[in-house]
Amino acid sequence: MAKGANLKTAELEKISHLDYFNIAVSVDCVIFCYEEKELKVLVIKSDLEEFSNLYSLLGDLVRPDEDLDTASYRILQERTGMEDVYLEQVHTFGSIDRHPSGRVITTAYYSLIDAKHQKLRLTNNDLHWHPVRNIKKLAFDHKAILDTCLGRLREQVMEHPVIFNLLPEKFSLRELQELYEAILSVSLDRRNFRKKIGIKDWLVDLNEMEEDVPHRPGKLYKLKPEFKRKTPRRKSSSPRPQVA
Amino acid sequence: MAKGANLKTAELEKISHLDYFNIAVSVDCVIFCYEEKELKVLVIKSDLEEFSNLYSLLGDLVRPDEDLDTASYRILQERTGMEDVYLEQVHTFGSIDRHPSGRVITTAYYSLIDAKHQKLRLTNNDLHWHPVRNIKKLAFDHKAILDTCLGRLREQVMEHPVIFNLLPEKFSLRELQELYEAILSVSLDRRNFRKKIGIKDWLVDLNEMEEDVPHRPGKLYKLKPEFKRKTPRRKSSSPRPQVA
DNA sequence: TTCTAATGTGTAAAAAGTACATATTTCCCT
DNA sequence: AGGGAAATATGTACTTTTTACACATTAGAA
Numbered sequence: 298m299a300k301g302a303n304l305k306t307a308e309l310e311k312i313s314h315l316d317y318f319n320i321a322v323s324v325d326c327v328i329f330c331y332e333e334k335e336l337k338v339l340v341i342k343s344d345l346e347e348f349s350n351l352y353s354l355l356g357d358l359v360r361p362d363e364d365l366d367t368a369s370y371r372i373l374q375e376r377t378g379m380e381d382v383y384l385e386q387v388h389t390f391g392s393i394d395r396h397p398s399g400r401v402i403t404t405a406y407y408s409l410i411d412a413k414h415q416k417l418r419l420t421n422n423d424l425h426w427h428p429v430r431n432i433k434k435l436a437f438d439h440k441a442i443l444d445t446c447l448g449r450l451r452e453q454v455m456e457h458p459v460i461f462n463l464l465p466e467k468f469s470l471r472e473l474q475e476l477y478e479a480i481l482s483v484s485l486d487r488r489n490f491r492k493k494i495g496i497k498d499w500l501v502d503l504n505e506m507e508e509d510v511p512h513r514p515g516k517l518y519k520l521k522p523e524f525k526r527k528t529p530r531r532k533s534s535s536p537r538p539q540v541a
Numbered sequence: 542m543a544k545g546a547n548l549k550t551a552e553l554e555k556i557s558h559l560d561y562f563n564i565a566v567s568v569d570c571v572i573f574c575y576e577e578k579e580l581k582v583l584v585i586k587s588d589l590e591e592f593s594n595l596y597s598l599l600g601d602l603v604r605p606d607e608d609l610d611t612a613s614y615r616i617l618q619e620r621t622g623m624e625d626v627y628l629e630q631v632h633t634f635g636s637i638d639r640h641p642s643g644r645v646i647t648t649a650y651y652s653l654i655d656a657k658h659q660k661l662r663l664t665n666n667d668l669h670w671h672p673v674r675n676i677k678k679l680a681f682d683h684k685a686i687l688d689t690c691l692g693r694l695r696e697q698v699m700e701h702p703v704i705f706n707l708l709p710e711k712f713s714l715r716e717l718q719e720l721y722e723a724i725l726s727v728s729l730d731r732r733n734f735r736k737k738i739g740i741k742d743w744l745v746d747l748n749e750m751e752e753d754v755p756h757r758p759g760k761l762y763k764l765k766p767e768f769k770r771k772t773p774r775r776k777s778s779s780p781r782p783q784v785a
Numbered sequence: 786t787t788c789t790a791a792t793g794t795g796t797a798a799a800a801a802g803t804a805c806a807t808a809t810t811t812c813c814c815t
Numbered sequence: 816a817g818g819g820a821a822a823t824a825t826g827t828a829c830t831t832t833t834t835a836c837a838c839a840t841t842a843g844a845a
Contacts, residue, residue: 319605322564322635322646361563361644365635389633389648391566391609400605402566404633471792488794489834496832512791513842715822732825733803740801756822757811 323403324369325356325439326384327446328377330412330426331463336479337412337426338443339376340435344422347397348436352427354443356403369406376424377415383462383526384408387449388442395438407446409462430482454480458499458524469507469515470494499524567647568613569600569683570628571690572621574656574670575707580723581656581670582687583620584679588666591641592680596671598687600647613650620668621659627706627770628652631693632686639682651690653706674726698724702743702768713751713759714738743768 328339340352355376359368365386373382384406391402417424429447434440454460460476461468474490494500500518507514572583584596599620603612609630617626628650635646661668673691678684698704704720705712718734738744744762751758 320564320566320603322566359564359635359646362637364637365633365646386632388630389609391603391648393606393608402603402609404635469792486835487792488836491793493833510791511843512789513793513840515792713823730804731823732805735824737802754822755812756820757809757824759823 319400321399321401322359322365323356323401324359324365324372325354325403325405325442326369326372327354327387327405327407327443328373329407329409329429329450329463330415331476331479332412332426334475334479335428335430338429338432339417340425340427340432341420342423343436345397345436351434351436352423352432353436354439358401365404366406369404369408373408373410376418377410378418379410379415382408382410383459385449385459387446390438390442392438403442405442405446407450409450409459411463411465413465451481458497458520459526461499461520461524467503467505467517467519469517471515473518563644565643565645566603566609567600567645568603568609568616569598569647569649569686570613570616571598571631571649571651571687572617573651573653573673573694573707574659575720575723576656576670578719578723579672579674582673582676583661584669584671584676585664586667587680589641589680595678595680596667596676597680598683602645609648610650613648613652617652617654620662621654622662623654623659626652626654627703629693629703631690634682634686636682647686649686649690651694653694653703655707655709657709695725702741702764703770705743705764705768711747711749711761711763713761715759717762 326339330337330339339355341355343349343351343353355372357368357372359365363371366384369384369386370382373379373384385408387405387407389402389404393400395401395403412426429443432440432443435443450459454477460473460480463476464472470491473494474485474487477490478484499520501521503517503519505517507517570583574581574583583599585599587593587595587597599616601612601616603609607615610628613628613630614626617623617628629652631649631651633646633648637644639645639647656670673687676684676687679687694703698721704717704724707720708716714735717738718729718731721734722728743764745765747761747763749761751761
């Protein structure tokens with residue numbers, strides 16, 4: 298339940314018998330970055346005793362005055378300090394017993410950020426980037442949440458220009474290809490990859506070269522500005538319903 | 542808020558100041574069927590005064606002892622009497638002001654059912670099938686929910702064999718094509734359509750013919766059993782988290 | 786200067802998608 | 816019983832996309 302759940306126990310007791318308002322609502326963020334040629338996810342040591350040896354995703358209860366997208370954005374900002382991030386809702390997990398302290402449903406978001414541009418707000422809870430492929434178990438149902446979000450990312454990555462949120466502004470085609478390979482866990486043919494990316498017409502050739510690489514430098518590219526879409530696709534708050 | 546929200550006002554008042562347990566959780570079902578060559582959705586007259594002239598989707602508050610998938614299944618069953626239905630979670634809508642009587646977040650599901658096999662549980666609220674293409678406005682944010690679910694259906698329909706849940710067990714290729722055309726709002730070339738369906742290898746030729754058609758009857762097909770997937774893709778309740 | 790490691794590029798074959806026309810079968814009507 | 820209407824069934828040429836695959840070039844490092 299992370300922080301934010303600062304309810305006095307007495308109050309909790311008082312409402313626990315009520316049928317329809319005793320479900321808490323949280324959001325959990327699967328925050329991906331790409332670092333050292335690996336896809337990583339931001340995790341933190343669980344502060345629940347039940348899960349004392351496990352890590353969990355970053356999440357928090359939704360405040361009564363914020364919508365879900367705002368809540369996920371807040372969590373991301375609190376932890377990474379980043380202002381302009383790509384976030385997308387994926388799925389809501391609502392099993393009865395998914396949280397040991399009570400009924401909490403959670404809406405999962407995934408987020409893509411450029412590891413270079415963020416500074417983690419360090420806590421004493423061992424907040425850190427963890428390679429996705431090493432993660433076997435997480436607290437709560439967070440492993441299932443991670444898997445679902447990774448699945449969604451994989452679905453989107455070939456169709457939509459979202460992957461660029463994981464890279465710095467300027468990148469080489471090799472970096473881009475390695476990132477695809479890391480996300481999809483496949484290896485791709487270089488020529489076919491370049492052809493395919495070329496067809497999509499997402500990139501601008503910057504006429505600049507890589508620097509500080511221990512081999513022949515490659516050209517640098519950036520994403521065409523019209524494809525930058527860091528804010529959620531769906532509007533964060535739908536218009537108030539109009540009475541006929 | 543539909544039925545189910547039978548809280549006494551005093552109790553409501555008592556808890557309304559609490560920060561984190563005053564968000565109600567509902568599910569809304571976008572129940573599609575295919576009838577008279579049109580895609581239709583099940584709607585009901587809103588029972589809120591604010592929306593007295595509008596229809597809404599079928600929804601209800603989630604009970605404390607049921608998970609989200611179960612709740613959507615219950616709603617569907619209560620209204621259509623069907624046992625074995627295709628249901629899939631799409632998106633959770635959580636704007637602060639989406640519901641006039643308070644903070645209610647809702648998880649939207651879409652469902653596909655064969656119109657022939659259900660009998661609506663009639664109410665005095667004008668529950669009925671409404672052609673999707675005629676719907677301009679619904680109560681709450683239900684029009685946005687409908688649009689989102691229709692969009693998801695369209696995304697899935699060419700890739701996954703879900704569409705067959707809208708058809709009877711046996712169908713002709715013409716019926717199938719007309720259904721695709723209704724969902725996608727396009728018209729398709731018959732020969733190319735048959736080729737494409739053939740490649741997917743989803744169908745079994747039943748060696749039977751249509752009957753009671755006013756023209757030359759076509760062959761009947763059915764979906765191969767291994768592609769029937771009426772239950773939700775994601776497990777309806779995730780395993781209890783295991784402590785390390 | 787030579788070696789190494791990566792960049793950059795093209796072509797042929799296979800698969801999938803698109804556009805398009807004619808013969809056939811059944812029903813229905815006279 | 817025959818003829819017309821309406822829908823079924825089917826194939827081919829063209830284009831586009833996908834896949835498999837090899838060699839010359841460049842810059843850094845030794």
